[in-house]
Amino acid sequence: MIAVILRRILTMAATLLVISALVFIIIKLPPGDYLTNRIMELRATGDASSVAKAELLITQYGLDRPVWQQYLMWIGVMPGSVGFSGLLQGDWGWSFEYDKPVADVVGDALWLTLLINLTAVVFVHLVAIPAAIYSATHRNTFGDAVVTLLGYVGLAVPGFLLALILLFYANRWFGLSIGGLYDSALTNQPWTWEKIRSLLGHLIVPTLVIGLGGTAAMIRRMRANLLDELAKPYTVTARAKGLPPVKALLKYPFRMSLNPFVADIGNLLPHLVSGSVLVSLVLSLPTVGPLLLDALRSQDQFMAGFILMFVASLTLVGMLISDLTLVWLDPRIRMGLR
Amino acid sequence: MDAIPADRHFVDPAPFVPEGGSEGLAGSASAWRLILRKFLRHRFAVASAVALIALYATVPFVELLAPYGQARRNGDFLYAPPQGVHLFHEGRFIGPFVYPYRAHLDLDTFRRDYKIDTAAPQPLRFLCRGDGYDWLGLVHTDLHLVCPPENGTLFVLGTDKLGRDLFSRLIYGARISLTIGLVGVAISFTLGLFFGGIAGYFGGIVDAGVQRLIEVVRSLPELPLWLALSAALPPNWSPLLIFFGITVILGLLDWPGLARAVRGKLLALREEDFVQAAELMGASPARVIGRHLIPNFMSHLIASATLSIPTMILGETALSFLGLGLRPPVTSWGVLLNEAQNLAAVQLYPWLLIPVLPVLVTVLAFNFLGDGLRDAADPYH
Numbered sequence: 021m022i023a024v025i026l027r028r029i030l031t032m033a034a035t036l037l038v039i040s041a042l043v044f045i046i047i048k049l050p051p052g053d054y055l056t057n058r059i060m061e062l063r064a065t066g067d068a069s070s071v072a073k074a075e076l077l078i079t080q081y082g083l084d085r086p087v088w089q090q091y092l093m094w095i096g097v098m099p100g101s102v103g104f105s106g107l108l109q110g111d112w113g114w115s116f117e118y119d120k121p122v123a124d125v126v127g128d129a130l131w132l133t134l135l136i137n138l139t140a141v142v143f144v145h146l147v148a149i150p151a152a153i154y155s156a157t158h159r160n161t162f163g164d165a166v167v168t169l170l171g172y173v174g175l176a177v178p179g180f181l182l183a184l185i186l187l188f189y190a191n192r193w194f195g196l197s198i199g200g201l202y203d204s205a206l207t208n209q210p211w212t213w214e215k216i217r218s219l220l221g222h223l224i225v226p227t228l229v230i231g232l233g234g235t236a237a238m239i240r241r242m243r244a245n246l247l248d249e250l251a252k253p254y255t256v257t258a259r260a261k262g263l264p265p266v267k268a269l270l271k272y273p274f275r276m277s278l279n280p281f282v283a284d285i286g287n288l289l290p291h292l293v294s295g296s297v298l299v300s301l302v303l304s305l306p307t308v309g310p311l312l313l314d315a316l317r318s319q320d321q322f323m324a325g326f327i328l329m330f331v332a333s334l335t336l337v338g339m340l341i342s343d344l345t346l347v348w349l350d351p352r353i354r355m356g357l358r
Numbered sequence: 359m360d361a362i363p364a365d366r367h368f369v370d371p372a373p374f375v376p377e378g379g380s381e382g383l384a385g386s387a388s389a390w391r392l393i394l395r396k397f398l399r400h401r402f403a404v405a406s407a408v409a410l411i412a413l414y415a416t417v418p419f420v421e422l423l424a425p426y427g428q429a430r431r432n433g434d435f436l437y438a439p440p441q442g443v444h445l446f447h448e449g450r451f452i453g454p455f456v457y458p459y460r461a462h463l464d465l466d467t468f469r470r471d472y473k474i475d476t477a478a479p480q481p482l483r484f485l486c487r488g489d490g491y492d493w494l495g496l497v498h499t500d501l502h503l504v505c506p507p508e509n510g511t512l513f514v515l516g517t518d519k520l521g522r523d524l525f526s527r528l529i530y531g532a533r534i535s536l537t538i539g540l541v542g543v544a545i546s547f548t549l550g551l552f553f554g555g556i557a558g559y560f561g562g563i564v565d566a567g568v569q570r571l572i573e574v575v576r577s578l579p580e581l582p583l584w585l586a587l588s589a590a591l592p593p594n595w596s597p598l599l600i601f602f603g604i605t606v607i608l609g610l611l612d613w614p615g616l617a618r619a620v621r622g623k624l625l626a627l628r629e630e631d632f633v634q635a636a637e638l639m640g641a642s643p644a645r646v647i648g649r650h651l652i653p654n655f656m657s658h659l660i661a662s663a664t665l666s667i668p669t670m671i672l673g674e675t676a677l678s679f680l681g682l683g684l685r686p687p688v689t690s691w692g693v694l695l696n697e698a699q700n701l702a703a704v705q706l707y708p709w710l711l712i713p714v715l716p717v718l719v720t721v722l723a724f725n726f727l728g729d730g731l732r733d734a735a736d737p738y739h
Binding site: 031034035038039042043046047049050051172173175176177178179180181184185187188289290291293294295297298301302312313316317324327328331332335336339 | 570573574576577578579580581582583585586587589590591592668672675676679680682695698699701704705711714717718721722725726
């Protein structure tokens with residue numbers, strides 16, 4: 021068991037390394053960079069001191085060196101002008117656009133991203149599991165048809181549009197306030213009960229929107245799995261020998277149908293994270309989504325790089341958790357027998 | 359009544375043919391025939407297939423079908439609401455017609471108000487002369503299926519902030535949005551077949567390498583990566599090049615699922631005798647994979663490719679919506695939705711949200727079609 025976990029963690033580290041290289045290549049792809057653009061702009065206005073400062077930043081972050089050296093410095097395995105200082109040392113770089121360390125700019129956004137994604141995961145499971153069980157046990161009834169139809173619609177509606185429309189009507193009909201994560205009056209207030217309540221109210225629409233697509237997919241898959249299990253002889257035996265219906269459903273077939281379900285978390289997470297980025301942009305939630313879009317547009321490379329790495333590690337950790345749960349849930353998987 | 363006498367058995371007078379005559383049995387029809395037969399039983403899937411064929415059939419004829427040209431601005435009709443097409447005027451049937459608008463600027467709210475003047479119906483014209491265009495870049499013509507009435511307007515779905523007809527733009531957008539899914543899937547299909555093929559056939563270190571690659575690509579959240587890649591497209595590219603760039607980006611991240619399926623099947627199939635026979639006869643790996651192995655499960659691959667087209671269409675829509683995808687003057691459904699991005703649009707000009715309907719229909723149709731194909735893919739099951 022421990023060997024399996026260790027091996028998974030090692031693979032994850034290797035994957036992260038490859039991802040970091042990919043991310044770096046991608047953010048380096050567009051021609052030019054933030055500082056050179058800025059210097060040209062400043063030269064045009066004749067602001068000599070700012071030009072000097074920008075040039076200092078260029079040498080400090082080694083932006084005048086070859087790209088592969090920049091990469092090694094960024095991840096922190098090669099000394100830059102101030103010694104080893106990169107992602108591995110916990111230094112996330114400098115945001116040129118905000119003129120602050122990346123860590124200060126992202127700050128709370130990281131936690132809120134985490135919070136929103138966790139809420140979405142919980143929501144997906146809370147809705148998908150009961151809906152799938154109902155749909156599978158009441159096969160070909162009106163309720164089943166409704167669940168299936170809702171599932172298909174959930175798959176087909178673009179999340180951003182749903183966000184926009186829900187936002188509008190949630191405000192008009194239920195008085196839920198628009199945008200952001202809490203009332204703007206509470207922005208700089210300490211965390212009080214009132215602020216938490218405001219936060220929960222603001223979380224409803226994003227969670228619904230982010231979770232809907234994933235829920236639809238989960239219901240479909242879970243329903244199919246459960247139907248497969250319900251048709252198997254052991255279920256018939258369990259019923260025939262008089263096991264109470266609930267137990268005959270939940271103890272064996274349900275548990276069996278959970279396996280592909282848990283394995284699916286790995287697929288679900290990248291989608292949820294993607295969805296949360298998109299929905300945050302529409303609802304202007306202070307998560308990493310809007311920051312990423314800005315950073316990509318202005319070529320604020322350390323900022324963009326860090327956020328991309330953050331979302332990638334978020335999915336990787338989620339996948340690790342899902343794999344470990346699977347090992348715990350299904351004895352056949354131990355010892356890497358797949 | 360031609361009753362059979364009780365003491366005799368019924369005998370079919372037709373001559374006995376051992377192989378023939380059993381068209382309906384699984385043993386005699388080809389696999390593709392069986393797949394077709396099974397697919398036709400799936401009513402939703404068949405209906406979706408018909409709908410999709412109809413949608414795609416419009417693609418070469420968009421200029422003909424759209425009442426207005428793509429860039430035609432009607433400066434007097436900004437944000438005009440949808441104009442209904444009627445058949446009956448004062449209880450009398452007079453063919454398809456519209457009632458003209460009377461526009462005036464409300465000086466209190468600074469909004470344009472459109473009043474419908476029901477006194478003077480304006481009949482539509484059919485197969486008529488309108489905005490000129492080059493059909494397929496070959497023939498210059500100005501023929502349209504339906505045109506606005508003389509001195510009138512025809513805004514079936516309303517107009518946008520520049521007074522462009524939404525219905526026409528929707529038809530133009532269909533061309534881009536529908537192609538992008540197909541081209542993207544073609545790219546991801548090729549990549550998936552290639553990587554899955556070499557991983558499953560050669561096994562060993564190639565397999566391990568491809569597996570890692572799949573793992574890396576699959577663990578990346580799509581949208582942030584799409585964003586990053588689209589931001590990397592040079593801003594000085596022409597809209598057409600951007601279109602191809604976006605398609606490649608969409609296809610580039612979609613192949614791992616397919617590659618995994620191909621690999622799994624190949625690992626099992628390559629142990630079969632017919633593979634060994636082909637190898638002994640000197641067939642190259644490419645030939646063994648492409649000619650002997652892949653056709654075995656082509657139907658599965660087509661089904662799963664169909665299911666990934668909606669992802670592409672939604673992906674393009676999302677990217678364009680955020681302003682990082684296609685750029686005007688290229689018109690896609692996502693570009694149209696980009697204009698409906700704010701709450702003012704939802705409240706004041708709700709018809710700007712209409713482009714979401716074709717997205718919905720297309721995505722649903724592809725999902726139903728894919729499900730039907732997947733169920734039919736294994737006719738012996």
